[in-house]
Amino acid sequence: MSEVVFVRRLSPGTKSVLAVFARYGTIIGLLAMIAAFSLLSPRAFPTVYNFTNVLNQASLAMIIAGGLTLAVIVGELDLSIGFAASMHGVLVTGLIVSSGLPIPVAILLVIALGGLIGLINGVIVTKIKVNSVIGTLGVGTILTGLSFAYSAGVPITAGVPEAFLQVSLGRWLFGIPNNIVIMAAVLGGLWVLVERTPLGQEIQAVGGNHAAARLAGIDVDRIKILGFVGSGMCAALTGILLASRLGSGTTSAADPYLLTAFAAVFLGSATLRDGEFHVFGTFIGALIIAFGFNGLSIFGAPTYSQYIFQGAILIIAVGLSSLGRILSQR
Amino acid sequence: MLASNPEKEASSTPPFLAVRGIRKSYGGAQALKGVSLTLEAGTVHGLVGANGAGKSTLIRILAGLAHADDGGIAVDGKPALIASPAQAADLGMSFIHQELAFVPRMTVIENIMLGLPKKTRFGLVDWPAIAREVEPVARRVGITAPLSAEVDGLSTAENWLINICRALVRRARLIVMDEPTASLSAAESEKLFAIIEDLRRSGVAILYVSHRLDEILRLCDRVTVFRDGNAVSVMERHALSRPRLVEAIVGGAVEALAPHRDVVNKPIVLSARGLTRLPKVDDVSFDLHEGEVLGIGGLVGAGRSELMRLIYGADRPDGGTMTLDGKPFSPKTPAQAVKAGLGLVPEERRAEGLLLTKSVAFNLQLANLSGIVRSPALPLIDYGRRKTLSEGIVRDLAVKTPSIEAAVGLLSGGNQQKVLIGRWLLGAPKILILDEPTRGVDIGARGDIHRLIRSLAARGMAVIVVSSEPDELPDLCDRVLVMAEGHIVRELTGPGITRNAVVEASYAFDGQGKEQT
Numbered sequence: 001m002s003e004v005v006f007v008r009r010l011s012p013g014t015k016s017v018l019a020v021f022a023r024y025g026t027i028i029g030l031l032a033m034i035a036a037f038s039l040l041s042p043r044a045f046p047t048v049y050n051f052t053n054v055l056n057q058a059s060l061a062m063i064i065a066g067g068l069t070l071a072v073i074v075g076e077l078d079l080s081i082g083f084a085a086s087m088h089g090v091l092v093t094g095l096i097v098s099s100g101l102p103i104p105v106a107i108l109l110v111i112a113l114g115g116l117i118g119l120i121n122g123v124i125v126t127k128i129k130v131n132s133v134i135g136t137l138g139v140g141t142i143l144t145g146l147s148f149a150y151s152a153g154v155p156i157t158a159g160v161p162e163a164f165l166q167v168s169l170g171r172w173l174f175g176i177p178n179n180i181v182i183m184a185a186v187l188g189g190l191w192v193l194v195e196r197t198p199l200g201q202e203i204q205a206v207g208g209n210h211a212a213a214r215l216a217g218i219d220v221d222r223i224k225i226l227g228f229v230g231s232g233m234c235a236a237l238t239g240i241l242l243a244s245r246l247g248s249g250t251t252s253a254a255d256p257y258l259l260t261a262f263a264a265v266f267l268g269s270a271t272l273r274d275g276e277f278h279v280f281g282t283f284i285g286a287l288i289i290a291f292g293f294n295g296l297s298i299f300g301a302p303t304y305s306q307y308i309f310q311g312a313i314l315i316i317a318v319g320l321s322s323l324g325r326i327l328s329q330r
Numbered sequence: 331m332l333a334s335n336p337e338k339e340a341s342s343t344p345p346f347l348a349v350r351g352i353r354k355s356y357g358g359a360q361a362l363k364g365v366s367l368t369l370e371a372g373t374v375h376g377l378v379g380a381n382g383a384g385k386s387t388l389i390r391i392l393a394g395l396a397h398a399d400d401g402g403i404a405v406d407g408k409p410a411l412i413a414s415p416a417q418a419a420d421l422g423m424s425f426i427h428q429e430l431a432f433v434p435r436m437t438v439i440e441n442i443m444l445g446l447p448k449k450t451r452f453g454l455v456d457w458p459a460i461a462r463e464v465e466p467v468a469r470r471v472g473i474t475a476p477l478s479a480e481v482d483g484l485s486t487a488e489n490w491l492i493n494i495c496r497a498l499v500r501r502a503r504l505i506v507m508d509e510p511t512a513s514l515s516a517a518e519s520e521k522l523f524a525i526i527e528d529l530r531r532s533g534v535a536i537l538y539v540s541h542r543l544d545e546i547l548r549l550c551d552r553v554t555v556f557r558d559g560n561a562v563s564v565m566e567r568h569a570l571s572r573p574r575l576v577e578a579i580v581g582g583a584v585e586a587l588a589p590h591r592d593v594v595n596k597p598i599v600l601s602a603r604g605l606t607r608l609p610k611v612d613d614v615s616f617d618l619h620e621g622e623v624l625g626i627g628g629l630v631g632a633g634r635s636e637l638m639r640l641i642y643g644a645d646r647p648d649g650g651t652m653t654l655d656g657k658p659f660s661p662k663t664p665a666q667a668v669k670a671g672l673g674l675v676p677e678e679r680r681a682e683g684l685l686l687t688k689s690v691a692f693n694l695q696l697a698n699l700s701g702i703v704r705s706p707a708l709p710l711i712d713y714g715r716r717k718t719l720s721e722g723i724v725r726d727l728a729v730k731t732p733s734i735e736a737a738v739g740l741l742s743g744g745n746q747q748k749v750l751i752g753r754w755l756l757g758a759p760k761i762l763i764l765d766e767p768t769r770g771v772d773i774g775a776r777g778d779i780h781r782l783i784r785s786l787a788a789r790g791m792a793v794i795v796v797s798s799e800p801d802e803l804p805d806l807c808d809r810v811l812v813m814a815e816g817h818i819v820r821e822l823t824g825p826g827i828t829r830n831a832v833v834e835a836s837y838a839f840d841g842q843g844k845e846q847t
Contacts, residue, residue, distance in 0.1 A: 011695065196710050198699035205696055208685040215644065215676050215683065216696040216753065217668025 025320055026271040026281075030288045044298050050067040050297045052177065058290035059183035060245075061237045062283060063260040064254075065268075066183075067234020069282045071193065072265055074227035076125055076132040077208040080140035082258030084117055086251060087147035088239030093156040093249025096164055103164050110237045117143070118232025122225030146253045157248040168244035179241060186234065191279040203227065207277070263289055263314040270320035279285045289313060344407030346371045347392075347423075347501055352401035352519050354387055356743070356770055363559040364401065371503065372533045374526060376546040378504045379556030380579055380800055380833070385539055389506055393425045394418040414503075423504045424497030432481045432489065439464055439477040441498045467498045476523035479846045485741040494525060498534075505529065506537040511545060512631055522685035523549060527804050541629050543575050543837060557581050580800060586653075592824065593622040593808050599792045600659070600761055602641070610636035612816035614650070618761065618794065623787045625807030626796045627832045629799035633816040634796045635677055638763050641794075643667040655760075668697060675747070677765035677796070683750045686739030690731050691720040693738045693749050698756035706762025723752040728778060751782060760787065765796045780806055800829040814838050 015255040031172045038046040064081055071078040086109050095106040117139065124135040170178045205213040214220045238257060243249045267288055268281025292309055339369045347369040354362040369375050379385050390396040392403070394412045403410050406423050412418050418425070432441050443460055450456045461477070464489055468477060473491045475484055490510060497505050507526075511519040526536060526549060540546055546553055547570055555563040555578040563578040600618040605611060610633040618624055625633045639645040641652065643661025652659045654670055661667035664674070676682040677700065685695050695702055702719065704712045720734040727748040731741055738749055747767060754762055762784065768776040783806060787793050797803055803810050810822040812835035820835040822828075 096755075192710070198703055198709060198711060201696065201699055201711070204688070204692075205685060208688060211682045212676075212685060213696070215642070215664050215674055217665045218696070219663065219665045274687065281354065 010086045020063065021323075023270075023272055023274065026267050026284055026288060030200065030284060030291065033288070033291055037291070040264045041298055045295070046268070050294070052180075054294045055183075056177045056179050057294075058286050059177075059179035060241050061257055061260045061264060061289070062183045062286045063186050063234050063241070064257050065235075065240035065282050065286050066187045066279060067231040067266040068261045068265050068279055069268070069279050070194070070203070070227045070230035070234075071132075072269075072277045074209045074224045075201055075210060076224060076227060078118075078121060078136045078228060078231045079133060079258065080117065080121060080136040080143065081231060081261060082142045082255040083140035083147075083252075084114065084232060084235040085239035085242065085254035085257055087143040087150075088114060088150045088236040089246075089247035089253055090156065090251055092240045093160060093164075093243050096161065097156055097249075101130070103161070103167070107167070107221035107240055110240055111233055114196060114207065114232040114234075114236025114239075115229045116232070117236075118229035119225060121232065122221075122228035125228070126221040126224050144252070151249065151251055153251055155248045155250040160247050164244055165247050166244075168241045177271075179245075182237070182241065187279055187283055190230070194279055199223075199226075230245070247308050252296060259310055259314060260289060263317050266317035266321045270317060270323070275321050275323075285317065343368055343371075344362070344404070348404040348407075349388070350402050350404070352388065352391060352403070354396065354398050360559050362391075362398070364427065365556065365561040367554050367558070367561060369535050369673050370551075371535050371538060372530055373551040374530055374536045374538050374549050376550035376553035377537055377539045377556065378543070378546055378553060378575060378579060380798070383556035383579075384559040385556050386508075389425065389508060389537075389539065392418065392423060392506065395667065416521065419455075420536070422500075422502055423506065424500060424502035425506045425508075426493045426497070426510065427508050432492075434482040435480055437480055438468075438475055438484075438492055441481050441492060442468075442477075442499055446494075446500065458805060461577050463840075464495070464499060467495050471495050471498065472521060483655075485518075487514050487521070488513070490522060491525075494529075495541070498529075502534065504535045504537065506539070508539045509541065509631070510538070511540070511542060519545075524661065526584065543572055546570075546575065547572060555579060574768075576833065576837070577802045580830055589648060591794060593619045594823075596620045596622065599655060599754065600641070601653045603651050605637065605640055605652065606648045607636060607640055607645060608648060608816075610816055611640060611647075614816075614818055616811055616818060618792050620792055621787050621790045622809065623783060623793045623795060623807045624744055625803035625810035625827070626794060626813060627803050627810050628798075628813035628819075628836050630798055632813040632836070634813050635765055637813070638674065638765055638794070638796060642668070642672055642763060644674075668757075668759075671760035673697065673757065673759035674764045675750045675754070675762070675764040675767060677769070679743075679750055684738050687737055689735045690724065690738050690741070690749055691716060691734040692727070694720050694723055694734075694752050694756065697753050701756060719756060723755060726755075729780060742775070744771040744779070747771055748775065748782075751779065754788075759791070761792045761794070763794045763796070766798065767795060768797075768799070800833050803827060803832055804829050812836055812838070 034046075043249050044050065064085060068078055068081055085177055091113070092106050092110045095101045095109065096103055100110070121132075121136050124130050124139065125132045141187065168179055172178055173181050194203060202213070202218050202223050203226070205216065205218060206220050210220050213223075237253050242254050244255060264285035265277060267285030268283070269275055269277045271281035271284045289310070291307055292313065296305055296309060345368045347367075349365065349367040351364045353360070353364050353365060364385065365388060365389070367375075368814045377385050381732065387396065391398050392412065394415045394417055397413070403412060410421055412421065413691050433444065436444075439460065442464055448456050448460050464477065471491045471494045473488065473495060475488055481489065484492075494505065500632075510522055514522065527540075529536060538546070538549060550570070551567050553565045553570060553575070554561050555565070555575065557579065562581070565574065565578075596619040598617045599620050603615045605614045612633070614637055626637070628634050636645065640647050643664050643666050646662065659670065661670060661672075680686060698719075702712055702716045703709045717734065723729070724731060724734060729741070729745050729748045729752065733746060738746060741749070751764070751767070767783070768778055771779065783793055783795065787808075795803070795806055804827045807827060810827050810832060812820040812832060814836060819838045822835070823830055
């Protein structure tokens with residue numbers, strides 16, 4: 001009988017080229033994009049003013065994406081964030097304008113409410129065992145309805161005090177825009193939480209292998225709920241800052257942040273680590289999107305091209321992310 | 331039995347399946363060390379052996395789910411390459427596993443035809459033609475449920491029949507049955523045996539894998555016995571007997587007696603009374619003493635891992651009570667069990683134990699995070715302390731790793747296992763449960779792990795070891811409880827803990843009933 005030999009191996013060369021691309025592709029892409037825009041538009045693009053402006057614009061997306069990062073690290077998706085942020089924007093404006101609450105009180109109250117909505121999301125997903133895509137989509141839709149009910153769909157613009165606008169537009173610390181300061185504090189705090197605390201190790205463990213985390217004695221449900229709470233609080237903060245920047249509480253104003261946040265988070269997971277979500281990666285992901293938008297507008301590309309860019313970047317991001325994961329498992 | 335003599339047929343036509351010199355290793359562990367097996371059409375071929383002997387590995391290779399490192403397979407005398415399940419099916423091989431694979435919300439006939447396109451000329455599914463083809467086969471194997479019923483609500487026995495029907499519709503020439511009667515009643519088993527007899531007469535070859543020796547004796551024309559990755563014995567029907575099978579499964583090796591200590595006078599740490607979670611754990615009572623290594627023996631499916639999950643709070647019992655240090659103990663989650671002083675090294679170390687992409691240090695510290703914070707007021711990880719503790723464990727357990735920051739998935743099976751055990755040494759639990767601690771582990775690491783377990787017990791830790799390897803429990807344990815079909819069927823102590831005694835008690839439910847001593 002002739003012997004049959006079973007040999008199936010992948011070429012290691014192909015594999016390592018792909019692995020480098022999967023890890024550093026996003027950073028290489030970011031640098032290439034900055035270099036290309038700088039060459040094409042040397043006067044308008046590579047300036048301190050423009051870079052500060054890009055970062056300022058991107059800060060709101062970075063905060064909401066930072067929160068979403070927590071939810072995805074624990075292995076869940078939070079689709080309520082955009083709708084929640086819109087509702088929080090309407091609510092905080094209404095509380096200040098109509099109810100006459102002091103600005104700091106209204107802000108803290110709305111952030112706490114964001115945490116409560118996260119808690120509700122978490123309970124729905126972990127205790128009632130509703131798939132997180134469906135559960136958070138349902139909650140988000142309800143929140144949109146509530147925000148219409150609260151404002152009757154009319155933007156709250158009249159009587160918004162200048163002091164509230166200054167929360168987002170001010171430069172209270174060394175002339176740095178407040179948005180950037182707040183974003184740096186939030187992302188810095190999240191990074192410390194995830195990478196440097198015991199709780200962060202548990203968060204990573206739950207997302208990495210929830211069966212193993214459970215048997216190691218970690219309360220998996222509690223950690224998942226915490227992930228949603230963090231996500232909900234960041235969504236509230238983004239909603240508040242957007243209302244402050246626009247000077248109005250407008251229903252659906254923050255809805256587009258959902259897609260931006262997901263694109264940033266998935267681009268981030270393809271950054272440096274093989275398909276693992278992490279806070280620094282999310283920051284890089286959000287920067288790529290921000291510079292992309294900025295470049296498009298500097299070159300006068302029509303508004304619709306931003307949607308095409310964002311949709312394409314989301315698919316590329318998820319593709320890169322799963323490529324990294326596949327390679328790390330080989 | 332009216333089966334014709336397979337030896338005579340073999341001289342004229344080649345056997346349906348010939349397996350020659352198959353080798354397969356996983357990591358450092360050799361699962362198959364060059365096995366051969368010849369399977370004639372129209373015969374029932376038994377495949378027996380202890381857990382881990384290599385039976386499942388061979389089946390996975392035949393099914394195209396795993397690829398042999400070396401060796402060859404021929405079907406009808408022609409070399410065959412089985413690279414995928416689809417190719418195995420094309421060769422006429424059909425596999426029926428313990429966990430039956432169905433689409434639950436589809437009907438019987440839809441499941442039978444799954445993946446077999448039969449279309450009208452408009453490209454639609456030709457249901458009348460399918461029904462004409464399936465109905466006689468379904469009658470032949472005795473499916474009583476209507477073909478339009480959803481498989482979701484049907485019994486396990488009915489599912490087996492559907493699977494056989496599916497195999498026949500596909501014109502299978504070999505049906506591999508893995509523990510077919512494990513969840514069938516006696517009457518259902520009889521029905522299955524009649525169908526097997528019918529299949530044999532019609533020329534189908536059957537590879538029958540079972541721990542139940544009375545079934546093997548009754549059904550098989552020929553039996554191959556696997557032990558430690560080798561085919562150690564091939565017996566023809568006339569030479570089959572129960573003692574010969576047991577001897578071949580166990581092997582004639584000399585019993586090595588390890589020093590067993592008498593620990594029953596030590597204080598009781600954990601006590602279980604009437605613990606039940608049907609169908610896998612049924613009225614189990616036992617005591618665990620301080621400093622004791624308690625072995626749990628038995629076959630896969632006897633309810634051992636399920637019992638451990640109850641103790642560890644991973645599942646909730648239907649009935650029964652436990653006490654820990656004399657106080658009532660009913661953990662609702664593993665987190666509560668860990669807080670109470672338990673630790674578990676699970677059977678599926680890659681799926682349930684480790685985070686493969688994370689570092690050795692990350693995996694080691696997972697159950698001891700409160701032990702590496704700078705201070706309770708400032709809950710930041712003290713990386714210096716994390717490094718010292720991790721490196722200490724790596725050194726003490728002789729874990730072979732490039733560094734504590736290397737991904738644990740890159741280590742060998744034995745070293746991964748050491749990391750998992752090491753995780754619990756940092757928190758020093760009162761009770762450590764190890765489920766199959768040396769499965770897939772090379773011989774050197776196995777010795778290390780055994781010494782480690784003994785030394786933990788010597789320090790006063792109570793250790794429970796679940797093992798399917800007949801050799802492991804006698805080497806390691808002070809006392810052994812053997813489980814079969816959800817019950818503890820025997821307690822072995824001192825010099826009574828031998829590999830033969832463990833194996834024999836494991837088969838206690840087979841034939842003679844479960845309460846014999």
